[in-house]
Amino acid sequence: MKAAPTHAAAAAEFLKDSERSHWHDETLWHVRSKRDVSAQKIPEWEQLRTLASQIKDHVLSNLDNLLLQFEKKAQANGIEVLWAKDAQEHNEHVLRILEENQVKQLVKSKSILTEECGLNHFLEDKGYDVVDTDLGERIIQFNKQVPSHIVMPAIHLKKKEIGDIFHEHLGTDAGADDPKYLTEAARQHLRQKFIQAHAAITGVNFGIAETGGFVVCTNEGNADMGTHLADIHIACMGIEKLIPRAADLGVYLRLLARSATGQSITNYTSHFHRPRKGKKMYLILVDNGRTKQLGREDFRNSLKCIRCGACMNTCPIYRRSSGFSYNSTVPGPIGSILSPGMDLNKHSTLPFASTLCGSCSDVCPVKINIHEQLYKWRQVITKEGPPQVSKRWAMRFGGQVMSKPRLFELMGKMARKSLSISPRGFVYNSFNAWGKHRELPEVPKETFKDWYRKNRNHDK
Amino acid sequence: MTSKESILAAIQANKPDLLPLPEQPEFPYDNNLTEQFRQSLALNGGEAREAKSFNDVTDYLETHFRNSQMIVSLSEKVSGNFDVNMADDPRELEHVELAILEGEWGVAENAAIWLPEEKLHHRALPFIAQHLIVLLKKDRLLGNMHEVYTRINVEGPGYGVFIAGPSKTADIEQSLVIGAHGPRSMTVFLMD
Numbered sequence: 224m225k226a227a228p229t230h231a232a233a234a235a236e237f238l239k240d241s242e243r244s245h246w247h248d249e250t251l252w253h254v255r256s257k258r259d260v261s262a263q264k265i266p267e268w269e270q271l272r273t274l275a276s277q278i279k280d281h282v283l284s285n286l287d288n289l290l291l292q293f294e295k296k297a298q299a300n301g302i303e304v305l306w307a308k309d310a311q312e313h314n315e316h317v318l319r320i321l322e323e324n325q326v327k328q329l330v331k332s333k334s335i336l337t338e339e340c341g342l343n344h345f346l347e348d349k350g351y352d353v354v355d356t357d358l359g360e361r362i363i364q365f366n367k368q369v370p371s372h373i374v375m376p377a378i379h380l381k382k383k384e385i386g387d388i389f390h391e392h393l394g395t396d397a398g399a400d401d402p403k404y405l406t407e408a409a410r411q412h413l414r415q416k417f418i419q420a421h422a423a424i425t426g427v428n429f430g431i432a433e434t435g436g437f438v439v440c441t442n443e444g445n446a447d448m449g450t451h452l453a454d455i456h457i458a459c460m461g462i463e464k465l466i467p468r469a470a471d472l473g474v475y476l477r478l479l480a481r482s483a484t485g486q487s488i489t490n491y492t493s494h495f496h497r498p499r500k501g502k503k504m505y506l507i508l509v510d511n512g513r514t515k516q517l518g519r520e521d522f523r524n525s526l527k528c529i530r531c532g533a534c535m536n537t538c539p540i541y542r543r544s545s546g547f548s549y550n551s552t553v554p555g556p557i558g559s560i561l562s563p564g565m566d567l568n569k570h571s572t573l574p575f576a577s578t579l580c581g582s583c584s585d586v587c588p589v590k591i592n593i594h595e596q597l598y599k600w601r602q603v604i605t606k607e608g609p610p611q612v613s614k615r616w617a618m619r620f621g622g623q624v625m626s627k628p629r630l631f632e633l634m635g636k637m638a639r640k641s642l643s644i645s646p647r648g649f650v651y652n653s654f655n656a657w658g659k660h661r662e663l664p665e666v667p668k669e670t671f672k673d674w675y676r677k678n679r680n681h682d683k
Numbered sequence: 684m685t686s687k688e689s690i691l692a693a694i695q696a697n698k699p700d701l702l703p704l705p706e707q708p709e710f711p712y713d714n715n716l717t718e719q720f721r722q723s724l725a726l727n728g729g730e731a732r733e734a735k736s737f738n739d740v741t742d743y744l745e746t747h748f749r750n751s752q753m754i755v756s757l758s759e760k761v762s763g764n765f766d767v768n769m770a771d772d773p774r775e776l777e778h779v780e781l782a783i784l785e786g787e788w789g790v791a792e793n794a795a796i797w798l799p800e801e802k803l804h805h806r807a808l809p810f811i812a813q814h815l816i817v818l819l820k821k822d823r824l825l826g827n828m829h830e831v832y833t834r835i836n837v838e839g840p841g842y843g844v845f846i847a848g849p850s851k852t853a854d855i856e857q858s859l860v861i862g863a864h865g866p867r868s869m870t871v872f873l874m875d
């Protein structure tokens with residue numbers, strides 16, 4: 224695949240509107256703060272994180288057996304289980320189910336996996352009208368965008384813009400931007416879609432190996448509205464979403480919503496084990512690169528992710544550059560370690576979109592060592608391929624200088640001289656990728672070494 | 684090779700050595716479960732009320748839902764005005780104004796109430812209704828999620844749900860709006 228625009232270039236676009244970038248930053252920081260308040264109320268928080276991580280360690284080391292156990296139970300309960308190697312096969316399964324059941328209308332609740340597989344486009348090309356029912360997703364669907372955040376898909380939009388979108392698509396009053404009014408309009412519109420739908424597609428938050436069932440979490444209740452009214456339920460699940468026992472949900476549900484938005488739990492946590500009488504339930508198990516990631520020892524842990532979004536909310540880069548700058552289904556820190564595993568060439572700049580401050584790893588409820596993996600991807604990329612030629616060239620040159628003390632001293636002298644007389648355009652030009660987002664500190668008149676030589680005598 | 688076989692083969696080739704599955708934890712919790720439940724529910728956008736008897740519930744209905752045309756009650760002690768057995772298809776519940784259900788367990792730390800399928804009649808009922816009332820006995824309150832999973836059998840019913848508040852969204856500039864698709868209010872009566 225072709226390389227996407229670099230993260231830095233896309234971020235620069237977003238940063239042009241500094242007022243919006245500032246607003247975006249503050250909004251997400253607010254969500255992060257709510258997470259902190261909520262987590263601090265649980266004395267055993269750190270123990271829960273450790274447990275959540277250990278349970279997933281077990282899952283990843285026993286995934287084949289657990290999947291077989293899961294499939295067997297699910298089938299016994301009347302769920303039809305399908306396997307998909309990749310996005311294409313996943314989409315074809317969905318299409319076949321829709322065709323076999325002569326489905327005309329379908330609704331969909333939030334699923335990052337179907338986003339990853341490009342399901343909406345695939346079905347639209349075949350003539351289906353896919354209705355996303357999560358409010359945020361419906362907004363961006365109207366606006367022909369993809370989610371900019373995995374939990375809050377329309378976090379990049381202001382209410383005024385959403386008012387305009389609804390005015391165009393739902394006929395709300397021009398200029399109206401009251402969230403209550405707009406939500407009510409969406410409610411009325413989507414109720415009709417729920418009542419008419421023949422099939423409902425959902426994602427899966429957790430699959431339970433011992434019982435063959437799966438759990439879906441929402442606040443809006445849209446997954447339930449869809450599945451309980453339609454005749455067909457299609458659930459799409461990444462193979463890493465498995466947990467061994469129902470009781471493990473105790474650990475994950477305590478962490479998930481608190482990490483995501485600071486809520487103690489989502490208002491709806493639905494456990495599906497059998498279809499309604501006379502109705503059908505399908506479950507598609509998707510690999511799409513996950514088994515490859517499992518084989519990469521350094522990056523395996525990324526498969527523990529429960530998609531809470533906390534690492535995005537806390538990330539100083541994400542907050543200021545927005546989800547779109549990542550050009551990847553899952554943006555932010557976790558996206559920057561998952562996506563290079565899917566397509567290293569396309570996503571080669573993402574591991575560099577980080578300050579390596581480690582805040583992501585600190586908040587991650589399943590203790591993924593995100594910032595360490597970012598650093599490891601950087602090593603892979605700088606060894607293997609060209610991230611961004613100018614930054615790499617500068618790094619190699621810098622490396623040579625650093626390794627030779629004499630040269631370093633000489634270069635320093637030259638730089639102090641030349642920087643103080645250089646026109647700005649010479650320093651902050653397109654060859655200097657680092658100059659784009661960073662002001663150089665004022666050039667000191669002397670080196671630390673000179674200063675030390677001169678001053679050490681004072682102490683004596 | 685089928686896709687299933689090739690996925691399983693890839694896992695076998697790539698998975699690390701077996702790591703142990705930790706035991707389920709038990710954590711201590713506050714004893715004032717009623718108060719904690721009330722606070723948790725308020726944070727989720729719902730309201731908890733204490734009731735000495737079913738009369739308290741009936742009085743509440745009299746004040747708040749007197750003119751409602753379509754009330755479905757699945758509690759034997761409280762009467763509605765629409766027999767849910769009349770609806771073969773859940774779509775016929777479209778105009779239900781209020782659903783009254785009996786909860787099986789409540790969790791104080793987050794106000795989640797366990798409702799297995801047999802307590803719902805139609806899975807859609809607690810979602811499609813405009814308002815929701817859940818009756819819960821105080822002695823069915825538990826401290827945290829670990830506790831509740833030791834009591835329930837998630838597999839027994841074909842479907843079961845934890846409901847912890849009304850339908851809500853914050854997708855427009857993070858402003859909380861109650862009543863996204865489902866109930867615009869949720870009231871829980873904690874019964875003596």
Ligand code: SF4
Nearest residue numbers: 528529531532534587
């Ligand atoms: S990596 Fe951790 S913090 Fe980030 S979304 Fe996944 S679970 Fe949440």
